[in-house]
Every structure is written in structure tokens, then in C-alpha cells.
Amino acid sequence: MAGNSFGKIFQLTTFGESHGAGVGGILDGCPAGISLDMEQIQNELTRRRPGQSAYTTPRDEKDKIEFLSGLFEGKTTGTPIAFVVRNTNQNSKDYSHIRDTYRPSHADYVYDKKYGFRDYRGGGRSSARETLARVAAGAIAKQVLAVKGIEIQAYVSSLGKIKLDKNYKELDLSKTETSPVRCPDEVIAEQMQQLIEETAERGDTLGGTVSCVLKSVPVGLGEPVFDKLHADMGKAMLSINAAKGFEYGSGFEGATMNGSEHNDRFVSDDGDIKTATNHSGGVQGGISNGEDIYFRVAFKPIATVMKEQETVDKQGRKITLEGKGRHDVTVLPRAVPIVEAMAALVVADHLLRNQTGMLSK
């Protein structure tokens, strides 16, 4: 039983390999009557593209999305929204040399074992190109959430050993997009850029963390006891290529605190019930409580390095893999729109799920 669908009501099913015809998906369960800004969707895809930065041409014709259904006169119709992004360079390279190679920390070996064989061209289904479909659907989800005033902003909060040690409230998140590394703190961003350059020179790669903040999520989203909002959020994030960890609110640090300091006491704010602190990260008992939701995701360094590596082939014979070509040093800046997209999918799904908790009038 395969696992290419995400969400229960606002449900995305994706398809596509890096070197097949294209990648895309079907978004089923999107509410009818939502006006979609197509340019905004294309922008999100562009944010995700490799090699993007503040200096890149903003209008890039690549990774162009085509919608196949579900829209009429600029609005969602309540029927499935299908879309595809064509692969344009799928035949440009010969991959036969890695046909029988098991690259370290790639999915080659496990795909071969699980399915009997694999589409070895550029990683096939396990390629990061798959995340395109997530970003496209997430861009729709963001527009659904915008109707409710919900905002989502992610940023790079650490790269390698360089860490942005500030609470998101101390940051000006509007600076994220103008930073080439999508880090809103200019000093840290500068350090990160230097680290990328140094690491690139050594032919090595970097991991890091992305932090994400959701504002104005209404009280009540999340479904006990298994589909807690943060549990679905965690799954969403961990399902992104290269993710290694997830924490929300106080996270791992919260585990070292005492209850008396960790507890978020309730206060009345002009009749509204709020919490004085927010170690809970906007979620209590698995249900949003109206405070900001924030979380952090860890990504491992890219597995493709520009160095020789020892490994084995399909027959178990020792081989040496050479590092060649031009590859990214880190996925972190590109992970930002992917994290936002997955967060949007989770909240849109739970928004609709919560609409079934009581009989409507």
C-alpha cells in the first residue's frame, strides 16, 4: 500500500520522477469558490528552484506549472485540481553508470530491494524534484488559509554549526526573502554565505534547520488522539526529503524544564483568553489554542558530495564513487518554501476537518 497521498479531506496525491515526463499531483477536497492567484503559485515554485537567490532573475520560465482541471473562471470548483510541471532536461544526461551503484545515504539500495528494480535516472521518485508538487499544492493551500487570515513564514535558523539563536519574535521575518540564504538576520546570513562558499570549495555539503511560524490559526484545529495538530505537522515535515528531526514549541529544550516554568498560564486579554507564555507552541492537547504555532525541522547534509567515496554495487562489490558535476551545497534555503507548503497543507486539512466537529446550522 503506497503512500503518495497526504491529508484526509484537503488531500494531495503526487506523482513523478526526476527524469520521467514530469511531476505533479491531484489536490482533491479543496473547497469550492476560492479565487486563485496563479502568479503567486508560480512564484512559490520559483522559490523552490535550485540556484534561486535574491540575485537570480525573478521571472524564470522553467518549472512552469500547467493546471489540468478543477478551476473555472479563476475559481476552484470543488472538483479535483490536477497539475503538472514538465521535466525539460530529462534526457540530457546518461545515468547508466549509476544503474548498479548504491550511492551512500541515497535511496538506491532500498528502492531496489523494495520494488525489485528502480528508475535510476537522477534518483527517480526519491529525487527532491518530487517536492515541486508539494509546493504547488501548498501554494493553493496558502490561498485557502489567507481567506481565514492565516499566515505562514519559514526561514533558515541554522546552517551547519552556525545557529541563529534568537526567538522568532526578535526577527523581522519580512527580510527572509531578500536574504540569499533565507535567513532574516543579516549578520548570521552573511556568516552562512561564507560557510557555503568554504564548504563548496572543499566539495562538501551542509545540513541545517528551518524554523516556521504560523500566525492567526484559529482555536480548535487538531484531532485527538492520533491526529493531533503537531503530530500531523511533524509527519508532514519528516516526510520532506532529508528531514531528520522535528520539534515544536519548547521542543527538546522544553524536556529539560520544570513544569512550573514550562506551564503557559492563561490570561484574559480584553475578554479573549490567551496564554502569558507560549512554550506550548500554539498547540495544547494536540489542538491549536490560538497562539502562534512555531516549530523547527532538521535537515541532514546533501548526500551527493564532490569527493571520492567508497561504496558497493548491486552485487556487493566494492567500488569508488567519484564526485563530479555541479551540485548544491545545501538544500536549506530551498527547504523554506517546502516547509511552508507542507505546513499549509496540514492546516488547510485540519481547518476542514474541524468543520465536521459539530453539525452546521
Place this chain on the structure above:
Amino acid sequence: MAGNSFGKIFQLTTFGESHGAGVGGILDGCPAGISLDMEQIQNELTRRRPGQSAYTTPRDEKDKIEFLSGLFEGKTTGTPIAFVVRNTNQNSKDYSHIRDTYRPSHADYVYDKKYGFRDYRGGGRSSARETLARVAAGAIAKQVLAVKGIEIQAYVSSLGKIKLDKNYKELDLSKTETSPVRCPDEVIAEQMQQLIEETAERGDTLGGTVSCVLKSVPVGLGEPVFDKLHADMGKAMLSINAAKGFEYGSGFEGATMNGSEHNDRFVSDDGDIKTATNHSGGVQGGISNGEDIYFRVAFKPIATVMKEQETVDKQGRKITLEGKGRHDVTVLPRAVPIVEAMAALVVADHLLRNQTGMLSK
């Protein structure tokens, strides 16, 4: 759309409030023909009970499970397995004083908002007592996995600021159960016990982390691209009460490494393909690769403290909540069997899902 089911093929649906008739569940999709050791199931429930430790009487008649269906002549029949654990002390206490109180970092407020009202007795559905059903079903899952030789062992790896800073391979995990705090390192365990006593005296509570190791999981479990094995594992863990974070393999630490040090190169071990290191934590591309799977879960400190706390009531009026009664200082030792149970449910589900990846002969 509620969320009381977990798993897609090996699927558990749970029910129950802390002060209703009981808690329990239906396990649907358990393979037919598995011989179940009932005593072992009861033992797991006993491991989860409050106040358990090495010194407690091993045979405790409380939290006794009753099976209602799905078994015949000691074996699973392929039909749903229903079970219930009765609540025995549900009328022993008066909860009317918290009817309108929103306790800090509890689910009172969000339940009221989400459902319009709540069963306020002892936390109702949001009570940790709900995890009983997980442990019962997990105990069955463990026996299914045992047929395949799969083993699961969890332990407390940190409590408050005391951290067991050793790799699981350096530990003798068989010592976990004889430790009152379920920490297999005797020196650290002793420190943890002292911390519990000190914290109890101050009327405060503790969080911590549980680490878990799975051995002999076959290659191939996990379903790209959303139901990656570690993504479902992460969701499972994050769905446990009080969980704040999840990391597997190198985790957050892995995000600080370079690709060349993080990559797990493949080696041939007498024809078997293995990895020389295991930063991947036994999962690559979301699919198990045959190495040990290991992960860590963070739990926040218990929200009920024996101290006065300010908060508000339903009407937003400021009130002072007094700390009274006798409560646990930490859930960590009890979280160990719950983590194991959820891990077992995830792997059992993926074991069956993987049976559909190719046509059987």
C-alpha cells in the same frame, strides 16, 4: 473528522475517557493465525501503570484487560480484536471544582472551544489513561513482529537536565526494566532518582527524553513519498501525550555535520549489504535499510504541579489554582512502554503494507 484511528492496514481505533466506563480499542487488520501470549499483554499494561517500579508487586490486578473478540483457541482469527480496560475508581473524586477552570498547559480550554463543552473529569479523553489502549494494541503488534524476529527496546535517555550521553550500543538495554526510572545506566539512573526526589519536594515536575532502538527490521519498510517509515514513526511518537519533539538517526546533531562525514557508505558483509556507519538511523529515502532503527522523543514536564498557579476560568476571570493531591513527578519511565507500543504499531502496519508492493506468488 475525528482522529482516533492509527495505521492503515494494521489499524487501531481507540476510545475512552479517564472517568467513563473504561478505555479500550479495536485492532483491525491483525493477520490471522498469530498465537497470542495473554500474560505478556497484561505485563505491558502493568509496565505502563502509574507508580510502577522494580519494587512494586509484579502481579497487580488493576488495569486488567478483557478481550471481547477476534481470538479463537488462543490465536488471532483475522477479525477485529476488541478489548477494554475498565476504569475502577471513576467515581472516587469530585471534579466539579475544575469544571470551569482552564488549567495551564492542559487541554481544558481547547476542548471546550473545539467541542462546545467537555468531560472535565480527570482530563476526560485528553487524560494519559488513553495510552492504555495503545499499549494493549502495541503488545499485540510486538508479538506479530516477534514472528519476524523484530525487537523493540526503549529507555529513558534524559530526565530534566540529566542526560545519558552514550550511544545505545554502549548500553546494556536488558538493564532498563530493573531500573526504577527505566534508565539502563546505573550511575545516571541513580542521579535521575535523586532528581525526582528533589523535584517532588519542591512540588515541581520533570520532562525528559526516551530513546528507542528497533533491531532486525527487514529492508523495504516505508512508503514514499509521504508515508516514509520515519515520518509515520515521528507522527506516532508526537501523538503521545506531552511529546514535544522527535529525531531519528543523527537527528538535530546530524544537521550540523558535513555530507562527507554524515554519509553511510555501503559495505559488503559476507554477501549482505550493510552500512559502515548508521547516521541514517536505519532509514534511507523513508525506507528501512536493514540497519538498527533508533530515534529519540522529547516529553515536556507534567503540567499538574503542586504549586499555586494563576490562570483564568471559562469566563476569563483570573483565578488561583492550588496544587493538591498526590501526583507523578514525571511520565518518563511510564513513557517507555508507550513509545515501544507505538513503534510496534508503526512497524506492524508497514510490514503489512510492504506485503502489497509486489504480487505474491
Place this chain on the structure above:
Amino acid sequence: MAGNSFGKIFQLTTFGESHGAGVGGILDGCPAGISLDMEQIQNELTRRRPGQSAYTTPRDEKDKIEFLSGLFEGKTTGTPIAFVVRNTNQNSKDYSHIRDTYRPSHADYVYDKKYGFRDYRGGGRSSARETLARVAAGAIAKQVLAVKGIEIQAYVSSLGKIKLDKNYKELDLSKTETSPVRCPDEVIAEQMQQLIEETAERGDTLGGTVSCVLKSVPVGLGEPVFDKLHADMGKAMLSINAAKGFEYGSGFEGATMNGSEHNDRFVSDDGDIKTATNHSGGVQGGISNGEDIYFRVAFKPIATVMKEQETVDKQGRKITLEGKGRHDVTVLPRAVPIVEAMAALVVADHLLRNQTGMLSK
């Protein structure tokens, strides 16, 4: 992957064998805040009991339901509603003589083949006793639907070759419950009773059809293109033991008509849009159109006859099965509350599904 759950949002999962501890279920996704009349639920169970008729004592203590969760102060809480009906006579009979027998048109053979062995006592999971859980959950669904003014009424429309050849609009459906065979036409009902008596004397059994009418279902229920309202209704009915066919609206007869006579033209009724005729059976394009929904279900004759039958045992050896004991001649009158219950589950589920079609204000 087992199939003991029904519905996607208003979801019932059932358990139980005829000779285990009991039968029951978990109803997850029931909206919060619905006041439940417990006596009405018990009444539905009593309607389903074998041997019921207008003459039986209305208050029968058997098949008594116990609720285990999900209710507080008489109302649904939004958490899972679990219930169980104990089997009281499960040890009264020795079934070892049918352990290896494959009774004609029973599920003995297929269960053995599918699961490797079976609980052979009284049919195990394949027993009609399983429908108890459907009726219990359906009784809750009916009360949810009643909040919206939706009514469901079924009746026996044929028994063996005796057919009630009238449109439901010509019948007084309030007479159904006072008829011992649950047929609202007194003349036909009398003929049916005679047929039952004659058939019983011959040791034989009868099939028949149940018709069902739903009134005041709002426009808009049903989800294209697979979960059309009538498709889910058909599945619901066909999942009942002994069901052989389903038709709605004009049904099989409609297939013989011309389009010009079959089409239901729209008319305006004081501003409301209605149809002049209702061959569509209240469903167009898979979506309810506000007209009465009506359908018919065929049930085969009971397989257990009081006659000698030739068959084989597990080893394929020819054996003669003797007809002994006291058995029902027909399930039809008892099928009436089951049909209603399943119809209620379908509509309740689609009512909630439809609440997610647009963003709520």
C-alpha cells in the same frame, strides 16, 4: 487489509462474533453536542432481535447495550462512542459437529480458506448477530439526522413471490411497525404471514425485498465521482448479510424506459426548485436533489433449512447435513431496522462530508 469500518467522517468500526464475549463497535466522528435518547437506541436493538413482532413484550432485557465512552451529561462529546452488547448464550450449545463441515451457502468454506481457520461457533464473525452493532450506531445516526429533520422509513416490500406492488406514496408507512412482518399493507401482510407459516411447515426458508424511503434529505449530499450518494448507499445495503441486489429510484425498471418519459423535469414550487416526477430517486449526478430518496434491497432466503442437505467437509468428503433445531424462516422483518440503520449511517456521513465542501464563515 480488513474491512470492519464504514464511513469516512461519521465512521463506525465494529467487532464481535456470535459466540465470543459480545458484539459492538466504536463510532468515531459523531458531532459533539447531540443529545441522545438512550431508550430509543435500545428500542432499535429490540426491533432487530429474532422473534420480535407486534405481539412480543416491548421491554425485553436481552441484547442490552452498554456505552463505554463518548457521552457526558447525556450528550455526545465529539470523542469516540464505544458500545458493547454482551452475548448471553454463547456457551449453551456444542458446535463441534460443524467444525469441519462446509454448510451450503454459508461462509464456512471461504473463512477457512481466507484466514487458515475459523471460529466455527454459530458462524463466528459471519453471523447475522454482527448487524447489532450496525443498528446501535445507526440509532445514533438517526438522532443526528433528526436534528436536521431527516426521516428514514423502511418496510418489507416482498416476501418470496408475494410482492407489494404499490408506490411508497400510496402506503401508510406508520403501519409498518404494527405489522408482524413489517409490511404496511394489511392485505399483503396477511398473505406474507400465511406464506411464512406454510414455508416453516416445509422446513424451508424465504427471501424478499426491503424498500426504504428517506425524507427531507437536504440538497447537496453525495461526492462525485466515486462516492456518489447512491453508490455509498448501495454499498451499505449490499454489505448487509444475505443482500443480493440494490436499486434506487426507477431502478432496473428505469432501464426499460425512454429518456423522454424517465426525465424528471424541474418545476418551481413557490420559489423552491423541485422535480415534477422522481425517477431519479432523489439523487442526480450522485448528489441529493431534495426529493425523497427511495431504494430497494433484495435478500436471499436463509441458508439454514430444516431439511437434509448434501455437502462436503474440510477434507472434501461427501456428508449429509441434517436440518435440526429451531430457526427463522426469513430475515426480512428483521432486515427493516438494519436497512434503516445503514441508510442513516450513509446520510450522516455525507451530511458531514458536505460540511467541508466550502469554507465555513
Place this chain on the structure above:
Amino acid sequence: MAGNSFGKIFQLTTFGESHGAGVGGILDGCPAGISLDMEQIQNELTRRRPGQSAYTTPRDEKDKIEFLSGLFEGKTTGTPIAFVVRNTNQNSKDYSHIRDTYRPSHADYVYDKKYGFRDYRGGGRSSARETLARVAAGAIAKQVLAVKGIEIQAYVSSLGKIKLDKNYKELDLSKTETSPVRCPDEVIAEQMQQLIEETAERGDTLGGTVSCVLKSVPVGLGEPVFDKLHADMGKAMLSINAAKGFEYGSGFEGATMNGSEHNDRFVSDDGDIKTATNHSGGVQGGISNGEDIYFRVAFKPIATVMKEQETVDKQGRKITLEGKGRHDVTVLPRAVPIVEAMAALVVADHLLRNQTGMLSK
């Protein structure tokens, strides 16, 4: 919660409107390693096309399918198989005149009510063109089933009042495809053709029934108690546009029989256990028993007639709808490949579901 997915393991999700970019789908969960004959898939689509008959050019370039993913070197890879069939004539016609019209027995009215507005061009999502995606995925399912030796054959068994009153065993089903009306009995087929011509002259339309036979389905498919094989089959059939009824095995006729004549006694056939008769239609207790599976589906007459019809517009104003253009008289011959496709999807799904009933070695 929309309903554009079918199947639980072998799962099809479809998209597309009659006048958008195209129709298509994603088939997730198809087992890896199945060699696909692409020409055979295209042939099935051609069988479904309007205006097809024995006399039409066999090679028609329209409704050409494009596969976007999930295949490599001619085989399924275990990853999602996406496909699209472009709409080629979507702008050829002006539909603004029916924008506000509610055509009798079409889905116009209910779509407007359910979603707030609708894509009114050619029926939008409710168009029969949607079935293209079913046929494409069903063609893949057929090839999966062929590996197991399972065969599916449907045919037109009645048209209007002309009925083919023979058991499928008396027919030569290989003659179905050479018949312009897909009826394997030449005499009846001739009568049906005449009826079509007469009806066309009157500007009217016809309904009818399709019968379907499945051979060599292994014992054990079907999941009690809700996902019985015939219940899922019934839902599949009822989800096809214009379907009004479903019966399997003895069907509605079986409801008039006595148990002693209806029961299928078991016999031993050289060690194999078979049934002497097959009123059960190959399914007992919801599980396939190894006998032929057969069923019948009723379809209503096409709603678009070439006659004037009275109806109302969106505002409830009476209008007269004129019959113009060139339309099919009946869908029946084209329904044959659709019925086969849906049957194949159901069996492929249950084949995989059954692979999880016991632990594999």
C-alpha cells in the same frame, strides 16, 4: 470531503472536466514489476469512445493517453502511475445558453447547489467523459489480474425492453466485441440495433443492462464485514454515470426462491471443493469462493433527448429546452468497457488487500 478516489490499496484518483484541459488520474499502489502492454490500454480507451462500433476504423488517434510517471523500461515501478487524455475539442462549442439552465435529470442543479457555481461546459465534471480515467486505470488493472489468470468479460444483456434471456454460460462471449451493440447473441443484437434506429428517429433515448462475468478469481477475496467483495463491486458499478441498480448471482430473482433451491451445495471435484450450482454468484459471506463471479448493472436512458422539454432556470423561471445537435441514443455498448474496468479495479484492490490477511513467509 470529496470522493474522487477509488480503492484502498490499488487506488485510483481521477480528475478532469469535459471541457477543461483533459481528464486523467493517478493510480497509486500498483504492484511493481508488472509489464504493461501500452497498445492494449489504448485499445480499451478506444472501446469506450462515442460512436465506436465494429465498423469504425480500429485505429483512431483521438483519446490518446499519455503516461506521465510510474513506468520504467516498460514495467511498473511501484511508484504512482499518472496519465492524462487531452480534451481536443473543448473550445468548439458555445455553452453559455445552458449556463443558467437546469436540464432535466442532469447534475446542473445539484452542482450549483453543492458548490455555489459550476463549470457548465458540457456537464463539467459530471460528464461521461470522466469515465475515460476509469477505463485507463482499469486497463492496467486487467493486466495485473491477467498475471493471476483472472478474466473479465461484460456484455449488453438488455436494451430498453429487449432482453437477452440466457445464462452467460449459454453464450459465446467472444462474439461481444464483433457486435455493434456489444451483445453476444446475434439475433438479439439485431433486434437491439433496430430499436436504436427507431428510437433515434423519435429523438428519444434508451437504457438497458450490462452483465459481467469474472473467471478464475481466487478464493478469499473480500473483506468482512463492510468491504464484502460484492459490496465494493456494487459501489463500483453504481458509481458509473447513469447506473440505477446492481445485482449479483441470483440477484432480485433469488429473493423469490426458497432456501432449499437457492443453496449451493458443495461438491468435491477431484479434491477441489466446488459448488454444484452458483446462485451465490461466486461470493459467499462477502468472500470469493472460486466460482465464476457474475453480476448485472442497470443504466437509465440518456437524459439528453432530441425533444422539447420543459424545465426551469437558475431563478426558477419556466423555460423550454430544445433538443438539438447529434447525441447518442444509448450508452449501453460503451458502458461495457467501463463496467469491465471498474470490475478490474475492485478485484485488483481486493487481491492486494488479501495479501495482508496473513504474515507472508
